[in-house]
Amino acid sequence: xxxxxxxxxxxxxxxxxxxxxxxxxxxxxxxxxxxxxxxxxxxxxxxxxxxxxxxxxxxxxxxxxxxxxxxxxxxxxxxxxxxxxxxxxxxxxxxxxxxxxxxxxxxxxxxxxxx
Amino acid sequence: xxxxxxxxxxxxxxxxxxxxxxxxxxxxxxxxxxxxxxxxxxxxxxxxxxxxxxxxxxxxxxxxxxxxxxxxxxxxxxxxxxxxxxxxxxxxxxxxxxxxxxxxxxxxxxxxxxx
Amino acid sequence: xxxxxxxxxxxxxxxxxxxxxxxxxxxxxxxxxxxxxxxxxxxxxxxxxxxxxxxxxxxxxxxxxxxxxxxxxxxxxxxxxxxxxxxxxxxxxxxxxxxxxxxxxxxxxxxxxxx
Amino acid sequence: xxxxxxxxxxxxxxxxxxxxxxxxxxxxxxxxxxxxxxxxxxxxxxxxxxxxxxxxxxxxxxxxxxxxxxxxxxxxxxxxxxxxxxxxxxxxxxxxxxxxxxxxxxxxxxxxxxx
Numbered sequence: 480x481x482x483x484x485x486x487x488x489x490x491x492x493x494x495x496x497x498x499x500x501x502x503x504x505x506x507x508x509x510x511x512x513x514x515x516x517x518x519x520x521x522x523x524x525x526x527x528x529x530x531x532x533x534x535x536x537x538x539x540x541x542x543x544x545x546x547x548x549x550x551x552x553x554x555x556x557x558x559x560x561x562x563x564x565x566x567x568x569x570x571x572x573x574x575x576x577x578x579x580x581x582x583x584x585x586x587x588x589x590x591x592x593x594x
Numbered sequence: 595x596x597x598x599x600x601x602x603x604x605x606x607x608x609x610x611x612x613x614x615x616x617x618x619x620x621x622x623x624x625x626x627x628x629x630x631x632x633x634x635x636x637x638x639x640x641x642x643x644x645x646x647x648x649x650x651x652x653x654x655x656x657x658x659x660x661x662x663x664x665x666x667x668x669x670x671x672x673x674x675x676x677x678x679x680x681x682x683x684x685x686x687x688x689x690x691x692x693x694x695x696x697x698x699x700x701x702x703x704x705x706x707x708x709x
Numbered sequence: 710x711x712x713x714x715x716x717x718x719x720x721x722x723x724x725x726x727x728x729x730x731x732x733x734x735x736x737x738x739x740x741x742x743x744x745x746x747x748x749x750x751x752x753x754x755x756x757x758x759x760x761x762x763x764x765x766x767x768x769x770x771x772x773x774x775x776x777x778x779x780x781x782x783x784x785x786x787x788x789x790x791x792x793x794x795x796x797x798x799x800x801x802x803x804x805x806x807x808x809x810x811x812x813x814x815x816x817x818x819x820x821x822x823x824x
Numbered sequence: 825x826x827x828x829x830x831x832x833x834x835x836x837x838x839x840x841x842x843x844x845x846x847x848x849x850x851x852x853x854x855x856x857x858x859x860x861x862x863x864x865x866x867x868x869x870x871x872x873x874x875x876x877x878x879x880x881x882x883x884x885x886x887x888x889x890x891x892x893x894x895x896x897x898x899x900x901x902x903x904x905x906x907x908x909x910x911x912x913x914x915x916x917x918x919x920x921x922x923x924x925x926x927x928x929x930x931x932x933x934x935x936x937x938x939x
Binding site: 710711712715718722725726733734735738739741742745746748749752755757760761763768771772773775776777778779780782785786788789790791792793794795796797798799800801804805808810811 | 825826827830833837840841848849850853854856857860861863864867870872875876878883886887888890891892893894895897900901903904905906907908909910911912913914915916919920923925926
């Protein structure tokens with residue numbers, strides 16, 4: 480699935496239901512924050528190791544929350560007239576410069592990440 | 595850009611820098627929450643109308659934060675072995691059933707959204 | 710209610726239930742993010758004006774989420790050995806210096822807030 | 825410090841700077857989400873053990889973010905006319921009923937937490 484196709488599907492979905500009036504940027508940003516909260520909550524009491532060995536039911540639940548995050552993110556980009564695909568390519572190109580691959584391993588660049 | 599291609603790029607990016615040890619699910623979920631916080635912060639003091647008439651600089655800043663959100667979301671799906679594309683299709687199919695298009699307008703289904 | 714009293718109550722509540730092993734910092738930070746997500750979700754589809762004229766039921770629901778946020782925040786401070794009271798006084802003292810009151814109104818300092 | 829005193833201080837702080845027009849509920853909820861994002865980000869790359877042995881500098885940074893969270897939470901309660909102290913007492917009373925202390929340990933009630 481491309482982001483463009485998802486954008487078009489979500490736009491039609493909202494239009495068919497008369498939801499454009501609710502889909503204003505601040506509202507969608509808040510909805511996105513709410514869904515990320517639900518996603519984080521799915522993992523909050525699990526240990527790091529448990530998170531890497533999710534049961535099928537857990538993986539299903541987490542996946543459903545991740546889908547909600549992606550859908551609100553995509554819809555927000557659409558109403559803000561932001562090309563999320565282009566913005567992501569640009570950010571990745573910047574990250575390549577910002578975090579160079581080191582000969583001796585990645586430790587130094589990790590420091591940069593945390594800065 | 596497909597989610598599959600983005601997933602592959604981010605996986606390679608992390609591997610080249612030795613970051614897999616940091617990219618554990620809870621850490622990535624927290625990073626995602628942090629980036630969504632930055633995104634929301636870009637819009638927090640703007641009025642609803644101002645959000646719909648962003649300047650180029652604002653749109654650039656918001657787009658960069660949205661890219662970070664998408665990248666951490668995609669990376670988290672990868673380390674959790676979740677097919678985000680498939681999960682999103684499934685969620686959209688459920689939403690079609692959950693929020694039927696009404697003949698007389700979308701008000702009733704909006705109530706459902708808020709429930 | 711003082712933060713100290715709330716801290717003591719929450720510590721006892723967790724101890725009586727054997728929850729200390731779950732109340733590790735990352736877990737509590739994630740739980741806090743989850744509760745903030747629930748709080749934000751309560752207001753997401755309301756207009757700015759509707760938010761300032763909540764019904765009793767809405768105010769009750771929002772208040773319950775705010776309580777959850779306060780409780781996880783207080784509990785997190787406790788397990789991190791952070792004096793939240795002291796940290797808040799320090800931050801307020803810094804903000805007084807950072808955002809001076811202007812004779813002619815607060816517009817200039819608002820710019821500082823948004824910077 | 826009591827929540828009432830903090831509420832009064834923050835109200836005066838905003839009034840002196842002419843910030844009431846910015847301190848509308850949705851804006852403050854978004855600011856709160858933004859600050860929680862910053863707080864979570866402070867801990868995101870640390871291991872669980874590292875989080876429990878913060879350096880003084882880390883503890884200072886985390887405490888400053890926690891203060892921001894508390895201030896926005898308190899300010900939001902004020903503009904929504906919600907008594908956060910009362911809401912918190914009510915929530916704690918409900919939690920006592922919801923999570924009874926078990927004779928044989930807290931495991932069963934933990935399951936309830938995760939439900």
